[in-house]
Amino acid sequence: MDRISALRNVEDALTEFEDGEIDLGSMEIRVRSILRTYATNFEERDAYKASGPPPVDGLIVVADSPHDARERIRSLVDDVDRFDVETVD
The missing domain is CATH 1.10.12 (Lyase 2-enoyl-coa Hydratase; Chain  A, domain 2)
Known part of the structure; x- marks a missing residue:
C-alpha cells in the first residue's frame, strides 16, 4: 500500500x-x-509488540527481525533491561 x-x-x-x-x-x-x-x-518489515514492564509494555515497532525490534525499542526507551517481543499480525 x-x-x-x-x-x-x-x-x-x-x-x-x-x-x-x-x-x-x-x-x-x-x-x-x-x-x-x-x-x-x-x-518491507514486520511489526513487533513488546511485553514487559512500563513503559515498554505494548510498544509496537517495525523491524527486520526480533533482534532489530529489541534494539529499536531500547533506542526509544531508557533504562529497560528485560522485555519480550512478538510479531504482530
Whole structure:
C-alpha cells in the first residue's frame, strides 16, 4: 500500500464514521489496520509488540527481525533491561 492509498483509505473510514455508517471503535480498528499495513509494506518489515514492564509494555515497532525490534525499542526507551517481543499480525 502506498502513501496515497493509505490516506484515501483513512479518509474513507472518516467519511463512513461521519455519515454514521460505522462507530468510533470500528473506525479506530480500521485506521490502525491501514497504518500498520502501510508501515510494514513501506518498510518491507514486520511489526513487533513488546511485553514487559512500563513503559515498554505494548510498544509496537517495525523491524527486520526480533533482534532489530529489541534494539529499536531500547533506542526509544531508557533504562529497560528485560522485555519480550512478538510479531504482530
